[in-house]
Amino acid sequence: MSRTFLGLPRTLRRPDDAGAVDEPFGAVPHPQEPLRWGDAFPAAAKQTLKNDQLRRNLGHATQVIRTKRAAVVGEVPDWEALRDAGSAVKQQVMAQLPDLLQQLEEQVTARGGVVHWARDAAEANRIVADIAKAKGADEVVKVKSMATQEIGLNEALADEGIAAIETDLAELIVQLADDMPSHILVPAIHRNRSEIRDIFLARMGDAPPDLSDVPRELAMAARAHLRRKFLSAKVAVSGANFAVADTGTLAVVESEGNGRMCLTLPETLVTVMGIEKLVPTFDDLEVFLQLLPRSSTGERMNPYTSLWTGVTPGDGPQEFHLVLLDNGRTDVLADEVGRAALHCIRCSACLNVCPVYERVGGHAYGSVYPGPIGAILTPQLTASTGGVSGHHDPNASLPYASTLCGACYEVCPVKIDIPSILVDLRAREVDADRSKHGVDPWKTAMKAASWVMADGDRFALAGRAATLGSGLGGRDHAISVAPPPASAWTRSRDLPAPPRQTFRQWWAAEHETSPVETVETDGPTSEEDDR
Amino acid sequence: MRIALAATCLADTLFPGAPRATVRLLERLGHEVVFPTDQACCGQMHVNTGYYREAVPVIRNHVETFAPVADGEWDAVVMPSGSCTGSVRHQQAMVCRRAGLDDLAATAEAVSAKTYELSELLVDVLGLTDVGAWFPHRVTYHPTCHSLRMLHVGDKPLRLLRAVEAIDLVELPAADSCCGFGGTFALKNADTSAAMLEDKTANVRGTGAEVLTAGDMSCLMHIGGGLSRQGTGIHALHLAEVLASTRTDPTPMPATTFSRPERSERTEATR
Numbered sequence: 168m169s170r171t172f173l174g175l176p177r178t179l180r181r182p183d184d185a186g187a188v189d190e191p192f193g194a195v196p197h198p199q200e201p202l203r204w205g206d207a208f209p210a211a212a213k214q215t216l217k218n219d220q221l222r223r224n225l226g227h228a229t230q231v232i233r234t235k236r237a238a239v240v241g242e243v244p245d246w247e248a249l250r251d252a253g254s255a256v257k258q259q260v261m262a263q264l265p266d267l268l269q270q271l272e273e274q275v276t277a278r279g280g281v282v283h284w285a286r287d288a289a290e291a292n293r294i295v296a297d298i299a300k301a302k303g304a305d306e307v308v309k310v311k312s313m314a315t316q317e318i319g320l321n322e323a324l325a326d327e328g329i330a331a332i333e334t335d336l337a338e339l340i341v342q343l344a345d346d347m348p349s350h351i352l353v354p355a356i357h358r359n360r361s362e363i364r365d366i367f368l369a370r371m372g373d374a375p376p377d378l379s380d381v382p383r384e385l386a387m388a389a390r391a392h393l394r395r396k397f398l399s400a401k402v403a404v405s406g407a408n409f410a411v412a413d414t415g416t417l418a419v420v421e422s423e424g425n426g427r428m429c430l431t432l433p434e435t436l437v438t439v440m441g442i443e444k445l446v447p448t449f450d451d452l453e454v455f456l457q458l459l460p461r462s463s464t465g466e467r468m469n470p471y472t473s474l475w476t477g478v479t480p481g482d483g484p485q486e487f488h489l490v491l492l493d494n495g496r497t498d499v500l501a502d503e504v505g506r507a508a509l510h511c512i513r514c515s516a517c518l519n520v521c522p523v524y525e526r527v528g529g530h531a532y533g534s535v536y537p538g539p540i541g542a543i544l545t546p547q548l549t550a551s552t553g554g555v556s557g558h559h560d561p562n563a564s565l566p567y568a569s570t571l572c573g574a575c576y577e578v579c580p581v582k583i584d585i586p587s588i589l590v591d592l593r594a595r596e597v598d599a600d601r602s603k604h605g606v607d608p609w610k611t612a613m614k615a616a617s618w619v620m621a622d623g624d625r626f627a628l629a630g631r632a633a634t635l636g637s638g639l640g641g642r643d644h645a646i647s648v649a650p651p652p653a654s655a656w657t658r659s660r661d662l663p664a665p666p667r668q669t670f671r672q673w674w675a676a677e678h679e680t681s682p683v684e685t686v687e688t689d690g691p692t693s694e695e696d697d698r
Numbered sequence: 699m700r701i702a703l704a705a706t707c708l709a710d711t712l713f714p715g716a717p718r719a720t721v722r723l724l725e726r727l728g729h730e731v732v733f734p735t736d737q738a739c740c741g742q743m744h745v746n747t748g749y750y751r752e753a754v755p756v757i758r759n760h761v762e763t764f765a766p767v768a769d770g771e772w773d774a775v776v777m778p779s780g781s782c783t784g785s786v787r788h789q790q791a792m793v794c795r796r797a798g799l800d801d802l803a804a805t806a807e808a809v810s811a812k813t814y815e816l817s818e819l820l821v822d823v824l825g826l827t828d829v830g831a832w833f834p835h836r837v838t839y840h841p842t843c844h845s846l847r848m849l850h851v852g853d854k855p856l857r858l859l860r861a862v863e864a865i866d867l868v869e870l871p872a873a874d875s876c877c878g879f880g881g882t883f884a885l886k887n888a889d890t891s892a893a894m895l896e897d898k899t900a901n902v903r904g905t906g907a908e909v910l911t912a913g914d915m916s917c918l919m920h921i922g923g924g925l926s927r928q929g930t931g932i933h934a935l936h937l938a939e940v941l942a943s944t945r946t947d948p949t950p951m952p953a954t955t956f957s958r959p960e961r962s963e964r965t966e967a968t969r
Contacts, residue, residue: 613752623763
């Protein structure tokens with residue numbers, strides 16, 4: 168799916184402090200692992216939160232697209248029924264995935280395509296590189312694709328001496344800046360127009376020297392640059408939004424027409440597709456082609472929908488390869504709760520409504536899949552056996568990168584219950600850590616709290632103890648300094664001092680005549696769950 | 699009606715003004731309120747942090763304490779918290795089933811079917827929007843995430859507030875945006891949480907309201923904690939505290955951010 172035009176945010180930077188045009192643009196060096204880079208989420212977010220310009224850009228862009236989406240979704244009377252249908256089709260696909268994939272392979276092969284199966288990123292990259300080399304190509308043009316981002320295809324091709332040219336405008340900006348994408352749909356959402364002009368002037372050889380930061384001029388410069396690439400490329404690489412099992416048809420939806428160029432002009436087309444992107448029948452596209460554009464770009468219909476089935480003699484690419492990518496997906500499919508993450512159609516509506524994403528931006532997630540969907544997809548794709556990351560893995564922090572506010576679930580066009588999956592992933596990590604020795608303050612606190620909160624009398628005693636602190640906080644009864652871990656709270660918020668009387672003390676005084684019962688005084692026992 | 703109050707662990711211990719106002723309101727409306735003293739917590743904190751196993755005894759205690767509602771001993775359970783009601787409705791049975799406790803899960807579902815968040819109880823069960831309240835202050839309302847998106851209470855709290863006599867109810871910009879609390883999120887991701895809180899408090903301040911109200915003391919603890927730190931003088935009162943207020947028995951404006959109700963006059967007698 169290509170980008171929507173959100174209006175490039177105006178820069179707040181003054182012309183005289185723009186800096187040299189050859190300054191390094193990419194805040195993120197190209198990672199070895201596109202699904203795992205940088206610090207754990209809290210530390211990475213702490214850094215990106217310092218970037219005021221980023222927050223303003225994101226605040227503006229997500230607000231614009233949220234409003235657009237809400238408007239076009241609101242005008243569909245059967246939107247909820249469409250979501251139910253989308254969810255049901257995806258559940259069916261997951262239940263029948265092996266059969267549907269075989270059906271797809273048969274259909275694509277029968278229509279003159281070649282199907283390749285890739286267990287992981289390395290296998291997929293090898294397949295694409297070998298095809299490009301066999302064609303003698305040292306340059307390939309690319310349609311924006313999350314699957315090829317996920318496997319680091321561009322870097323792998325570069326290692327083989329093949330240049331992969333991104334042709335989506337925003338992907339081109341990211342690529343020229345040697346940066347990483349920060350959004351699934353609008354990968355350069357963290358850039359403003361002045362930065363884009365600087366990037367083009369420094370890195371796009373044929374950019375006009377008098378280029379301004381007017382969006383139209385920027386787009387025209389990129390258009391001229393890309394046109395030359397489209398006309399000379401022998402090989403194109405794409406992803407796929409959908410593959411229809413019963414016809415072998417592939418689909419790409421986009422906004423700029425660059426995809427249509429890539430899918431039709433070069434002699435050879437290689438499509439890399441996650442195995443979950445199937446729909447059973449051609450009719451099922453009807454549901455998703457309504458859900459996707461409204462959810463992603465906030466459009467009733469995307470400008471370009473390209474469908475192709477194998478090879479058509481004399482029309483379009485005469486050689487078509489389909490690379491079916493697993494890369495952790497069958498492990499995700501094995502999990503009863505987590506597998507719903509595979510229903511995702513990469514619309515990015517969840518990013519645009521996420522209050523966490525809006526503040527921290529995509530790079531804080533350390534994965535090409537940021538935001539709420541990234542927080543459930545990334546750790547599952549990179550998990551070791553049993554779907555567990557392990558607390559040494561920065562991706563283990565991702566399921567906690569959410570307040571569970573539920574905005575993502577509300578907008579998801581295929582009704583992925585992201586908050587519930589986040590909680591389930593948290594539970595997996597907690598359970599995996601139970602076998603580990605050593606003191607974990609969270610575990611200790613949770614066990615102690617469980618003991619207190621599982622009994623009304625023990626809880627009453629704890630409450631009564633708390634009231635001993637009712638004089639804290641001085642005249643305001645507001646505690647503004649506290650030791651760790653409460654200091655994380657009091658850095659920006661006060662804590663109220665405990666009340667003079669808990670509710671249940673008040674209730675007992677008002678409503679009961681019998682004296683307060685005695686309370687058992689044993690501490691929490693270290694039960695069987697220590698193992 | 700005979701209504702059992704689940705006060706919630708947080709309000710019981712830190713914010714007794716909210717459950718006390720709930721009692722005051724429901725008794726004023728002619729209902730009998732009971733407080734089963736075996737209650738402690740619904741288990742939400744443990745579940746949302748991933749500690750399902752530790753959540754089980756907490757959930758068991760909650761479910762067993764409120765099981766009589768399923769047998770008709772009480773007509774309903776009221777929980778003055780959107781997120782706790784959400785946990786009762788959407789998490790307790792799931793956690794029990796995961797632990798292989800199918801019977802407990804079934805009881806949990808029977809209890810949750812008769813458990814209501816305050817605005818649900820008033821509007822859906824009791825059929826009221828005008829509860830006869832009087833509250834002559836400028837108020838803005840924050841719809842908490844779980845009441846909005848887990849319980850789908852919609853505009854029920856606002857309908858109740860609009861019917862309050864003498865209230866000056868002002869709209870909160872970006873009201874449905876999360877305040878950044880998220881339970882342990884506020885500690886584990888303190889910087890992100892603070893950035894979200896900053897925007898929420900700026901919006902609250904911009905309304906010129908004297909009182910911020912919501913249906914959940916946990917969110918109010920967070921936003922109110924920020925308003926207190928910023929020295930705004932804005933008070934954070936639970937929806938029940940606004941709705942309980944009448945001309946003859948007004949909810950007093952607290953000297954601090956949150957209510958600090960006096961001890962019961964009968965306290966010494968029972969101690």
